[in-house]
Amino acid sequence: MLHIKSLEDGIDIFKALGSNVRIEIIRLLQENNGMNMNDLASHLNITNGALTGHIKKLEDCGLISTDTEPSGHGNQKICTVHLDKILIDVDPSPETQGSHIYHTELKVGHYSGYDISPTCGLASASAIIGSVDDPRYFAHPDRYSADILWFSKGFVEYTIPNFVPSTQKIDKLMVSTELGSEAPGFNNVWPSDISFFINDVCVGFWTSPGDFGDVKGLFNPDWWYSYWNQYGLLKVLTINQEGSFIDGLRISNITLSDLSLESGAPIRLKFSVKEDAANVGGLTIYGKNFGNYNQDINVQISYTDK
Secondary structure (H helix, E strand, O other): OEEEOOOHHHHHHHHHHOOHHHHHHHHHHHHHOOEEHHHHHHHHOOOHHHHHHHHHHHHHOOOEEEEEEEEOOEEEEEEEEOOOOEEEOOOOOHHHOOOOEEEEEEOOOOOOEEEEEEEEEEEOOOOEOOOOOOHHHHHOHHHHHOOEEEEEEEEEEEEEOOOOOOOEEEEEEEEEEEEEOOOOOOEOOOOEEEEEEEOOEEEEEEEEOOEEOOOOOOOOOOOOOOOOOOEOEEEEEEEEOOOEEEOOEEEEOOOHHHOOOOOOOOEEEEEEEOOOOOOOOOEEEEOOOOOOOOOOEEEEEEEEEO
8 A cells, every 4th residue: 555645756656657558567467466577568469678668667666566486497577566555645735835834633542531432442553452342441541542443422522732823813723534433343324423522612513424344444454353444534624714614515604713712722622423413323533554544633723913
């Protein structure tokens, strides 16, 4: 798996894939679980010399690998696909969007408060933390290393550090997180109303369609159980002076002015599945090493002069 975090970082990959011949090489290698150079050239109806140039471009950017193996007629070069998946972030990084943006990441296990009900659990990249379906382990010291957590109802709350200078005012707050429902095992059709709170003000909710487990999450560790939830959906919560939005769609008229964002005061972010919600389908939060997006809870605060 290759994660390209900016378009500039992927230039060599894009160039290598900008050829019908090289695309066909990758397809043949995937279908045949690797091939030698002579067979590849024969299938493509090109000379070995022409093939060598294509192989080098694919090998240089890590798309394929080659090994020399002995055969009955001397040594032969065997080509195999090295990368099975490529994830590309097309959004510019916060650092490139201007000097008036404060960016931070919150690890999934770094919550400052919680009140949750089973089914529930936490895990790091290497192991389950404590025992599943026992809320007491949400207070275990090892929870700071958690990269995924799940519960059926309740909340977890995070403290966002606020280093915006006192001479500035906050214009926009953005939170990017991979989220899903929480069903026993998994269930792709398992709606859940996930509410978002800032400083105890509910800015709205988003209905997760399911607890997805049909295919393995791109970043899940090898030991993660195949019959458990695998990935979520990347959601972007934005709050500005116009209202509150999920992925650009308005979820409420709550604006920054309603949130008591005092200069220098920490900002409290809560993810909740309320007991009286129409769809009480739980919550799973995916961080690095789990799901389809190799990220923690990303926060951006945009600010300008008062």
